[in-house]
Amino acid sequence: MYFMSRPATLTREHRECFEAQGFVILRNVLGEETLEGVRREMNWIVNMHAGEFIEAGRIPNPCYDEPFDRRFLRLYESCLDQAPNSFRTELHLPGLFPLFFHPAVLDLAESILGPEVRLYPNYTARPKLxxxxxxxxxxxxxxGYTDAGMDPAGEERLTAADLRMVNVWSPLVPARPENGCMQFIPGTHRLGVVDHVNREFYLEIVDREIEPRLDEAVDVVCDPGDVVLFSNMLFHCGRPNVSDTVRWSLDWRYQDATQPTLRPVNGHLARSRAHPERVVRDPEQWSQLMMS
Ligand SMILES: O=C(O)CCC(=O)C(=O)O
Structure with missing residues (x-):
């Protein structure tokens, strides 16, 4: 069973599902206030893009009347090739704090990772066109995107498989096969890191690993408020968006903060018994930090 109702903490059933399948979908974890705050910030980013277009004389109006799931498409429909595929460094906005540091989501992360939890320096908003x-x-x-490196004591060589991470994915609009929901292949988190090839925009798992398993792919159908937890080892992709709307979503990661990130940046502490004074406190502090 992949789909679970709202948890207080990760129950034994959730944990067994996460461990056996490599993911678990938790329903209705985020409240409307959190979601509205995130959508407001996404609109703020879209306003920036609209402002630049207007200044350059490329569009006559900023399309304020368009609904959230269409406005970004309206702005870019005549120049899709110039549309950004994601926002990352832009996410240090106050309204993102209640999402990335959501107590219920952090409780889940803590129950998997232990008391030292960092927001890993890889958080993304995707307006999937x-x-x-x-x-x-x-x-x-x-x-596949993370290079190997040494452990904090400099004794052992680590790969991303050793990093003790949990990925989180959550949509701002209903995610369905037509608008490009994600797909997972259950159980593939146990296969180790397989070979990937470099394609134009992303890495892709090599054919010999993915093709025999495609029959087992499942659609990750979910609604705003739902939270998907998955392993950083799980085979996953996004379906093509064949609708006429934008599939807005966010993905972020937590990690056991006693582990190295294997990146040049360290992320931000979200829970800590050892150093509570270093935990990001509030939306204002978050908005003054950078992806670092
Ligand atoms: O949102 C998507 O379509 C893909 C997201 C993804 O690959 C991730 O969260 O790691």
């Missing part, structure tokens, strides 16, 4: 190759995330493991 219809028929837009750069937003079509190919079959991959997140671990």
């Amino acid at each position: 219809p028929r837009h190759e750069p937003t079509l995330v190919l079959w991959h493991q997140d671990a």
Whole structure:
């Protein structure tokens, strides 16, 4: 069973599902206030883009009247090739704090990772546009993107498989096969890091690993408020968006903060018994930090 009702903490059933399948979908974890705050910030980013277009004389109006799931498409429909596929460094906005540091989500992360939890320095908002190759995330493991490195004591060589991470994915609009929901292949988190090839926009798992398993792919159908937890080793991709709306979503990661990130940046502490004074406190502090 992949789909669970709202948890207080990760129950034994959730944990067994996460461990056996590599993911678990938790329903209705985020409240409307959190979601509205995140959508407001996404609109703020879209306003920036609209402002630049107007200044350059490329569009006559900023399309304020368009609904959230269409406005970004309206702005870019005549120049899809110039549309950004994601926002990352832009996410240090106050309204993102209640999402990334959501107590219930952090409780879940803590129950998997232990008391020292960092927000890993890889958080992304995706306005996935219809028929837009750069937003079509190919079959991959997140671990495929992370180089190996040494452990904190400098004794052991680590790969992304050793990093003690949990990925989180959550949509701002209903995510369905038509608008490009994600797909997972259950159980593939146990296969180790497989070979990937470099495609134009993303890495892709090599054919010999993915093709025999495609029959087992499942659609990750979910609604705003739902939270998907998955392993950084799980085979996953986004379906093509063949609708006429934008599939807005966010993905972020937590990690056991006693582990190295294997990146040049360290992320931000979200829970800590050892150093509570270093935990990001509030939306204002978050908005003054950077992806670092
Ligand atoms: O949102 C998507 O379509 C893909 C997201 C993804 O690959 C991830 O969260 O690691």
